[in-house]
Amino acid sequence: MARPQQSTPDERGHFGPYGGMFVPETLMPALLELGREFQAARQDPAFRDELDGYLAEYAGRPTPLYFAARLSEVVESRVYLKREDLLHTGAHKINNTLGQALLARRMGKKRIIAETGAGQHGVATATAAAVFGMECVVYMGSEDMERQALNVFRMRQLGAEVREVTHGSRTLKDAITEAMRDYVTNVRTTNYVLGSILGPHPYPLIVREFQSVIGREAREQIVARERRQPDLLLACVGGGSNSIGLFHPFLGDESVDMLGVEAGGLGDGLGRHAARFLGGTLGVLHGDRTLVLQDASGQIARTHSISAGLDYAAVGPELVHLRDQGRVRFTTVSDDEALDAFSRLSKLEGIIPALESAHAVAQLLKMAGELPEIVIINLSGRGDKDVQAVAKHLGEELH
Numbered sequence: 061m062a063r064p065q066q067s068t069p070d071e072r073g074h075f076g077p078y079g080g081m082f083v084p085e086t087l088m089p090a091l092l093e094l095g096r097e098f099q100a101a102r103q104d105p106a107f108r109d110e111l112d113g114y115l116a117e118y119a120g121r122p123t124p125l126y127f128a129a130r131l132s133e134v135v136e137s138r139v140y141l142k143r144e145d146l147l148h149t150g151a152h153k154i155n156n157t158l159g160q161a162l163l164a165r166r167m168g169k170k171r172i173i174a175e176t177g178a179g180q181h182g183v184a185t186a187t188a189a190a191v192f193g194m195e196c197v198v199y200m201g202s203e204d205m206e207r208q209a210l211n212v213f214r215m216r217q218l219g220a221e222v223r224e225v226t227h228g229s230r231t232l233k234d235a236i237t238e239a240m241r242d243y244v245t246n247v248r249t250t251n252y253v254l255g256s257i258l259g260p261h262p263y264p265l266i267v268r269e270f271q272s273v274i275g276r277e278a279r280e281q282i283v284a285r286e287r288r289q290p291d292l293l294l295a296c297v298g299g300g301s302n303s304i305g306l307f308h309p310f311l312g313d314e315s316v317d318m319l320g321v322e323a324g325g326l327g328d329g330l331g332r333h334a335a336r337f338l339g340g341t342l343g344v345l346h347g348d349r350t351l352v353l354q355d356a357s358g359q360i361a362r363t364h365s366i367s368a369g370l371d372y373a374a375v376g377p378e379l380v381h382l383r384d385q386g387r388v389r390f391t392t393v394s395d396d397e398a399l400d401a402f403s404r405l406s407k408l409e410g411i412i413p414a415l416e417s418a419h420a421v422a423q424l425l426k427m428a429g430e431l432p433e434i435v436i437i438n439l440s441g442r443g444d445k446d447v448q449a450v451a452k453h454l455g456e457e458l459h
């Protein structure tokens with residue numbers, strides 16, 4: 061039987077026409093070294109054992125694959141939730157930051173840096189730095205710092221230095237630019253811990269590898285429960301790390317359908333959503349070629365989503381390649397639909413999802429009655445961080 065392509069990039073990180081290494085010459089040696097060290101680490105049983113140990117005893121893996129009985133009844137399918145929301149720090153991001161921090165330590169680096177938008181990746185990086193006793197600097201746009209004051213406090217409490225980025229749109233995009241600048245300057249002492257399957261090679265590969273633990277566990281867990289693979293996988297797509305983490309180990313299973321859910325925001329029109337697969341065009345952003353939301357002259361567009369984690373102008377290059385191959389399909393869910401799903405899952409299952417994850421749940425609800433038999437949803441994070449935003453949206457004051 062012909063097996064579908066396993067989606068391996070070439071040595072410069074090209075997934076077909078996407079990906080690559082569009083960086084200043086000064087960064088190339090560091091990225092090539094990072095790629096080599098990563099390949100050595102992933103084949104080193106001692107490295108894998110140490111990472112597995114931290115994932116288990118510190119972060120809380122394996123996460124349950126929970127059969128959601130009441131939700132299943134509503135949508136007329138057998139629905140399982142992969143509970144990444146139960147991990148330490150509340151989302152899948154810790155899988156990647158523990159891996160990259162250990163990789164940095166293996167390379168003799170004592171300092172790690174990161175970008176953050178909503179603060180989730182910054183908190184997960186600061187957490188990894190704390191547990192491994194490393195210095196940590198997190199770049200964050202001043203507008204995001206204001207909106208996410210709680211996460212700024214968390215990072216500082218964890219011992220990280222949060223550096224305010226005051227130029228450009230003062231959001232995630234500018235924070236990434238600033239983190240890359242720091243990396244170029246301090247490459248001998250510092251590793252850049254990137255938060256999704258974005259950026260120049262080898263980051264899309266590294267982050268995929270560290271997040272694929274989600275899908276590897278899910279494959280075993282679903283077979284133990286159902287004696288077969290699922291029919292459909294659903295995951296929300298910001299940069300794409302939680303979705304590729306679930307999808308990748310299933311790519312060779314032809315019968316498993318995969319659907320990524322982007323932020324449809326307020327609806328049509330550049331600036332009103334973060335739906336790269338609908339409104340994006342080919343471009344280069346932060347070191348890789350991919351689909352980018354941009355205007356006709358190549359200016360990066362503003363994006364909008366009620367969920368900060370899905371609110372980014374570009375998407376992981378591997379996902380675009382998988383879309384071209386017809387292996388993964390993509391769709392969008394609006395702010396209102398995500399809010400409704402946030403509320404429905406809370407009441408049906410006693411699980412308050414992150415607004416990002418609520419997009420995947422919303423897509424499930426939209427497909428009610430037309431779903432295949434067995435579905436797995438990646439519940440990428442918990443909703444504690446979002447209750448204030450949701451309350452505000454509903455017109456309720458919290459004091």
Ligand SMILES: *Cc1c(COP(=O)(O)O)cnc(C)c1O
Nearest residue numbers: 298299300301302369416440441
């Ligand atoms: C950051 C985040 C996302 C989006 O990022 P991906 O790289 O697409 O996974 C989704 N869910 C949660 C809970 C997040 O914190």
